[in-house]
Amino acid sequence: MSDRKLGMLIDLSLCIGCNACVVACKQENEIPLTKFNTWVESFDVEKGAGTARANLPKLCNHCKDAPCVTVCPTGASYRTAEGVVLVNHDKCIGCKYCMAACPYSVRWVDDGTGEVHKCTFCYHRTSEGLLPACVSTCVTGARMFGDFNDPESDVSKKLKAGGGGDVLLSDYNLEPSVHYIGLKDIEAMPVASAVVHGGNVHTPYGGR
């Protein structure tokens, strides 16, 4: 067992919704059109008397208690010693049970092969000591990546300074490896517009 626990920390106060991470990910991982390993949800929120723009990057949360790994009938979905959830495509039959089980809805099917894909934390890069493409391209440094178990790592220091950060769907107790700073603040503010993914309306607002 590795004593490393790889994870991502996203400071939402720094994210400007530029979608550079989304483009970098698509380039790096050769993601087909209409499919995404990561995306940014941008929407207006009511903040005091005014309005603010919220940008919320999403990706596979690499849960410690990963439902996709639990339900995968062939063992294609697995978790590495460093806590990265991956798919062994040589075992994937495309039953899509993992997609149904993932409460974060981060998995997608390749229309050609029928195999299921997801964010790998750029395992081909990170296992060689590089950063994931989305992190290394992030223009504001909103995305950070590193070893959550190493108290001297940048993510650990920032996580400590940020009070431990928040996770998505915390009541599901899946122990995700993606933490956010400022998530609770955004979740507390009422949504006041459509939610867009890279300029396309994903969730309409008030029928528009």
Add this chain to the structure above:
Amino acid sequence: MVWGVSISWYLFLAGLGAGSFIFAIVSGWKNPEAGKVKFAGMLVGLVAVAFGTLLLVFDAKAGLQNPARFFCLLSNPTSVMSWGTGLLSVFLIIDFIELILLGVKKSTPKVLDWIGVVTALGVAIYTGLLLGAAAGFPLWNIGILPILFLVSAISTGFAAGSLAGRCASSEQLAHISFDHKLTIWLPAVEAALIMLLLAVTAGTTGSGAAAATKSVAALLSGSYALCFWLGLIVVGLVVPFVLEFLAQKKNSRSAIPFAQVCVMVGGFILRYLIIAAAVSVVF
């Protein structure tokens, strides 16, 4: 929803086939002379479950293109789908062996009958567990769905088995009555379970609350309301209940085949709605 209508067909056929097998076995126990009815019910069980399984295979496109990968299907003991693969395999083998034995006019061993019944119950229940294990959909309550699908499996399976038995030999079927008391109350039990499912779903708290409300609203008053009220409740539950009730009162079972067709239509609509109206926590 990641699963399409072929998965609804599968869930329906697996339940129906398992129920039909149980109908055939119990018919054979109660009425040993009703061999044709037993054979017909088992044939329906085999064909329905085999066809349903084939739908799964065709839905799993990556496996279809690389069939050797299907051999990995039993490799994860925590996966309900792995359990299901085992149950389906054992069920199909037992149903096939029993059919062969009946075909060569041999009696089926009681032990095999019992293993078959337990496996069939497993098939019916696991289809509910399969969905229930997917925590992202509040509508898929793991406590209620397995029971609801079991009740629907018995309901649709007894209907299909009885209809097939009627085609095989209406004289033999006329002597089989163990199911009459059950089939009148199953729609009522199913209706209660559906209402319980909706009530529990509507009471979801935390991150799942919004998705839960959307699912329940879609069924009761939204885009699936017509299908729910007319298809599932009226055609699938009320009509069979009334017809079974009248049949017992008038002591005439002439309208029962129609009731049984309604039960099967309702059984499919139940699986269709449970899949189609499921809204994920993150949407």
